[in-house]
Amino acid sequence: MTHDSMRRWQLLAIGLLIAWVAWLLGPVLMPFAIAAMLAYMGGPLTDRLVRLGMWRTLAVSIVFTVLLVLFVVALLVIIPLISRQVENLGDNLPRYYSWFQGTALPWLQHHLHLDTHLFDPDRLIDIVKSHIGSIGGVASAVLGKLSRSGMGIISWATNLVLIPVVAFYLMRDWDKMLAYIDRLLPRSIEPTVAYLARQSDEVLSAFVRGQLLVMLALGLFYGAALSLIGLSVGWLIGMVAGLLSFVPYLGFIIGFGAATIAVLVQYGDTTHLLLVVGAFLVGQLLEGYVLTPKLVGDKIGLHPVAVIFAVIAGGYIGGFLGILLALPAASVILVLLRYLVERYQHSELYTDPGAEDPVLEELEALEGADAAPADAPDSPTPAH
Structure with missing residues (x-):
């Protein structure tokens, strides 16, 4: 094993050890x-x-x-x-x-x-009564767990x-x-790590500060707009929609659905329903063309599908902490992937033209020969 290979394996082992310790200490x-x-x-x-x-x-x-x-x-x-x-x-x-x-x-x-x-x-009540025993068992188990985990409250405090x-x-x-x-840091990788840290800092600053401002602005806009329309729970729906806007379209879907039901129950007419539709359309235009470009910018570059996947994966791996850190971690991973792609495009694996493939040349020659009669112009008829 060469010295460079051994060094790479050592760095990989150190990185895996740090990740393993962080996973163990997650709670x-x-x-x-x-x-x-x-x-x-x-x-x-x-x-x-x-x-x-x-x-x-x-x-x-x-x-x-x-x-x-x-x-x-x-x-x-x-x-x-x-x-x-x-x-x-x-x-x-x-x-x-x-x-x-x-x-x-x-x-x-x-x-x-x-x-x-x-x-x-009546049917729903009968179903609940038929399962009241199991519900009581579950409730007693939950209460028993809570009583045994009184230290959890102290831990939260x-x-x-x-x-x-x-x-x-x-x-x-x-x-x-x-x-x-x-x-x-090892001196051999210190310049690379410093460069990636600066890039990650730019991405994280754009996300953390910008996205929080976008969420707050959307929550205030939706809350004020729904309150002006006359919804009694307009501020609650608006703030929930704004806080959930860090996941693409989630805040819009939940906020619009809740506002639609609320306006149909409270007013039941088309005018107020159209006002709610207009408020959320303006909110989406405001987010897409004003707030996100001005406050977040295009430095993150995460596709909406990648954002949704990151949030779901973060919640599955680390619970609430995973959801909290999902998008910042995804932004840093994006910086690393961009760097790896640049390294790949400057490597011999990408730039080496390679040797000519004789089989490929023969197949291309046969395709050219088959296409030649169809592409060639009609030959003139000999004169008699």
Whole structure:
């Protein structure tokens, strides 16, 4: 085995070991991942204050205080709003149920030829009663697990306390940690890793900061538009649609479906339905032609199918933490794939023309001979 081959195998082994340790520690990495995202968002402002001559700990304290104040203000605004919207939703549930029984269900039964007793309340109650034993068993098992895992509540509370503490220290020592990691890298790969890190930083900054602004802007737009239309739960539907917009078309589908049902129940006329359709069409145009190009740009370059696959795969592999990190990880993987493609296009495997294939030449000659009579012009008839 050559020296280069041994070095590659060593680097591969180190990378697999790091990935394996991260997978093992996945359940405890949640607060650190969220703290890293907060530190990453506050890092540029901290660096700007440091460049102005401010002591880094003071700069971090100022940025951290600003982020904390913004978070508290957002909670003071959002929690009462969500509370009122949930109350409106609860007040409208009887109306939704009557609309489903009197309008939606007969339409479905007529067009889909469903059994008229399929959604009969008495039948559903009988089904629940027949399975009440198994439901009770499941409930007792769940309650038993919750009682045995009381430490889980303590763990969540600890994580909530850890997030701001870890974020503060990450923001303060971010440059030192990066410099330490750079010193640990093998000198042979340090330039390549530094280049990929810069590219990944551009992609992640475009995603993390830009996509969050897009989600917030869409949530405010949808919420304001649906409230102006007159929906009593307009803000709740709008904010949910905006927050889910990081997955292509998911926020639009869920928001539009919920708003359509709400407007049909509350008004039941074509005018308000068309207003809802117009609001979501304007929202899609705003997202596609204004918000995403201006705030996110084209640096990420992830296809919508790739985004959906990344979110599903992240949730399957790492649960909520996987969903949280799916798109940033996919963006970094995209940077690595672009680099590998460039390396491949400069390699001998791609640029070597190779030797002529005699069999291929013979087949091409036969195809040319077969096509020649059909392509050749008609020969003149000899004169007599």
